[in-house]
Amino acid sequence: MIKDPWRVAALGVTITRIPTPEIRVLRLRGFDDSVLAALDRCLAVDLPRKPNDAAGADPRAIGLAPGEWMIVGGGVPSEALLAAAAGARIAHVADLGEGRVCYAIAGPRARDLIAKGCTIDLHPRAFGSSRAVQSALAQVFVLIDRPSDEPVFHIYAEVSYAQHLDLWFADAVLEFHSQDAD
Incomplete structure (x- = not known):
């Protein structure tokens, strides 16, 4: 299991690799x-x-x-x-x-970030807190869960893809960094 903390944030979105629950x-x-x-x-x-x-x-x-x-x-x-x-x-x-990694994507731009690598409609009308879906994100098979009505998504993937997802999230969030200066 990956125990090292990992986090990246920009305007309106924070991605955190959280301790994998049971x-x-x-x-x-x-x-x-x-x-x-x-x-x-x-x-x-x-x-x-x-x-x-x-x-x-x-x-x-x-x-x-x-x-x-x-x-x-x-x-x-x-x-x-x-x-x-x-x-x-x-x-x-x-x-x-032990075989999964879990990310929390939070903030008002969380849907926008996930949409960069996934074709699922994550609008609250289509994807409320009672929804979860298996899909591809950044060319990795994941499970996307919306655990509450807050703009937070949990992404579960096989632990072997953690480095790939870390790099993809760090790259995908760059667009939001450029908006920090506006």
């Missing part, structure tokens, strides 16, 4: 509403029922695909998740935290 992927096959209800109780948050929807703060549950969620934080042990999912034909929990 990240797990929960996959289920052959399950019904009673399994989802048990998992909702275990997590104390309702798992999103559709991909690209997200719910909660800590833990944050992000729908990746039908029957697949990314669980960020919360401290709920994997064993507890598996016990809650006991009624599913197949239940699997994978710990991804």
Whole structure:
């Protein structure tokens, strides 16, 4: 896991590599509403029922695909998740935290910065705090999450792309530095 702090800022935007929270992927096959209800109780948050929807703060549950969620934080042990999912034909929990890097992009120009390397519509009407999406950013496969109604986005990527993303963010923010002088 990358522990070195990294931050770059310019007019209206700050990019910070934040400590990677606990990240797990929960996959289920052959399950019904009673399994989802048990998992909702275990997590104390309702798992999103559709991909690209997200719910909660800590833990944050992000729908990746039908029957697949990314669980960020919360401290709920994997064993507890598996016990809650006991009624599913197949239940699997994978710990991804050490293999991911997380960036917080914040400020009124956060959407503009992300738009430089991504084609997703991040306008609040299309991408509110209950949304997350897997996409390419700077030619890297990432998950983009908007954890609140504030202009903050969390970007999750494989840790092996951290240096590439550091360099891309540092280059992409140059445009905003030139606007500082205006």
